[in-house]
Amino acid sequence: MTSALSDLLTKIIRKGCLEVTYADGRVETFGDGSGEKVSLLLTDEKAEQDLYNDPQLKLGELYMQGRMQVTAGDIYELLALIKSNTLAEDLTFGMIWRGIARIALTKLESLSPVNHNRRNIAHHYDLSAKLYDLFLDEDWQYSCAYFNPPGITLEEAQLAKKRHIAAKLLLEPGQRGVEIGSGWGGMAMYLAEMGEMDMTGITLSTEQLAVSRDRADRRGLSGNVRFNLQDYRTMQAEPFDRIVSVGMFEHVGKKNYLNFFKKMFELMKDDGVMLLHFIGQPYPAVINNPFFEKYIFPGGYIPSLAEVAPAIEKSGLIVRDLEIMPMHYAHTLRAWRERFVARKADAIALYDEAFFRMWEFYLAGSEMAFTHENFSIFQFQLAKSQHATPDNRDYMYRREQELKEKEARRRPLEPVSSEVHWEEDEKVAAMA
Template sequence: MFAILNRVLKLIVKTGSLTLIDVDGGRHQYGDGTGTPVTARITDRSVYWKLVVNSNFHLGEAYMDGGFVMEDGSIYDFLELCLSNMERHPAPEWINIPGALRYVTRRLQQFNPKGRSKRNVAHHYDLDGGLYDLFLDRDRQYSCAYFEAPDMSLDAAQLAKKRHLAAKLALKPGQRVLDIGSGWGGLGLYLAKTADVEVVGVTLSEEQYKLSNERAREAGLSDRVDFRLADYRSLKENFDRIVSVGMFEHVGVGHYRTFFNTARRLLADDGVAVVHSIGRSDGPGTTNPWIAKYIFPGGYIPALSEVVPVIERTGLYVTDVEILRLHYAETLRNWRRRFLDNRERAREIYDERFCRMWEFYLAASETAFRYQGMNNFQIQFARNQHALPITRDYMWHEEDRLRSLDSERNRPKSVPAE
């Protein structure tokens, strides 16, 4: 079986320098010898056929279990070398057969009624909170940051993301805003503080619900921010604005019509909404099987072509679309490096296998955004086409205003001389 794996790697890896050490100690070279050398060792013979049959699933599992070990370079270096080559030299078609079979059953995999949605959310977001403090920014923004400049810090880029979304919402004081998938509360608190609006945030995560309400109390915003442990589908109120960041990936393709019908029902007649989601640029597909099992059960990254037609059929108007291409790659690079810097602390919270799983998750996600066509989209939509100005200038003006406000708020306070 190693002969087949060897042949596949020779077809894929044309540039770079990859060495693979087999179970018997044999060294096999791939690429043209350029770049930084990357060396991996296979310690279990069963890994040969697993990688040949379904590398999308078994590579991550083999790395977690010690069947695939890095000797020179990291798992990120290995993935980057292989996937950057695959951009130019696609793998044989038969390698994609498992993905094609998964596509047939994707609606079943993404069937997310209320009870199952809550279990899926708990699998990932109810992990020990200390884990997220190891790699996220201070505000615990667990979604794509917005890098206005290449040298921005992660904290600054996450603040810029909140500012960017606030500008697109065209907020007015006193409005009611619904945040679907409110996370640890950072965006809702920012909107309430910055735009003088009332915010209702809903999450299915017990841990996020508790922490976000603690943060609201500490910030003195409990009278304007109401975080609830609830499914958005159960709400009966009306809102002037709706925002959803990093939650749409958990909806599932069979529930898109429900999501946008619900958004239309909850929106005021002149209401505006913005959905921020990961997207795939190569059309409809399936969730990576390793990600589906270990990281985000029930999740699916949509193509824009799957989402916009549903919005149109619900009678909503798409008023703006923006594609953020490499912003999430840069976000994930920051997360991955922070996690590796704090790896020992992560192992104290969980164990070594978990650390390898989390490292693989961050590395595989980053390379997917750099080399496999993943991106982020922000779709703004409204119940009527008169709800917003007819040019995008209002976004830029509001973003400039908020940037000045944020800069003033974050400026160190001067200490009076004694």
């Protein structure tokens, strides 16, 4: 199998420098020798065979299992090297038929009436809160930061993200708002404090719910910020002035886009405004990355602009503003990965070595999607009426400056507690 893998790597790696040490001790170098060398060690012959047969899945699995080790460079540099070289004609017969099988399975699953939103969200977000404490900012913002101006810290960029979104929402005192997918509560609390408004946050994660409620209580915001275990599809409430959703739309599923926007239409006042922030890719994907589907975000899907816009139009909502942010998430993911790797011992103590490698691969692979696959962040500003927002964008920058001045008077954030535990009672379990 070594020769087959060697032939494949010779075909793929044209530029750069990849050094591979096989299980029998033989060493080969691929590429034209340019750039920094990336070195791999394959620990057993089965690893070589697996990598040749199904690289889309096995590259991540072998790294996670420690059977493929990066001995020079790092996992991001390996992924970037492969992606910058790979062409469609490099696919082997085995890759093609596995791809066809995955396409067929994806089509079959899309016909299933069963929705696993709660289970899929729990798979990722109900991990120990201590994990996220290893790499997130002080407010636990688990979404793309806004590095404006360039070179600011992760903490500053996450605050800039909240400020940027709040400015687009045109907050006014006394408004009622809802956050669809409220994470650990930081965005809802920011909007409540900065906008002097009443906020509701909904989530499907029990861990996030526990932390959010604890934070709001400790900050004295329980009176005007509440968090509920709630699926947006079954939410019944008086229409809101403002709706925000950050990093949740990727979990909706493309067959549900129209129903999602119809529900947002239902939840929005006639003069209301919504800000929808999500990851987008340049064209519709045929299948999800199999490693991410299996280990990281089961049921998730990164949409293209062409898949989202028709659903918005059919729902009755109108697009008042669209901002495309190409590299901000690459910078965010790089900061997260560096922080996570720096606390490797803590991550292993929390889970194990395999989990650490899995999470590192996830962060590196996600960063590579933005640097090498043209992924970006879309921020849609939506409304029912064209008169709900001004006709120019100058107001956004004025409001950001006003919010920045107000932040200087805001009480400093308390550390997020990763020791909060909350058990569902029968009533809440029934809501799920």
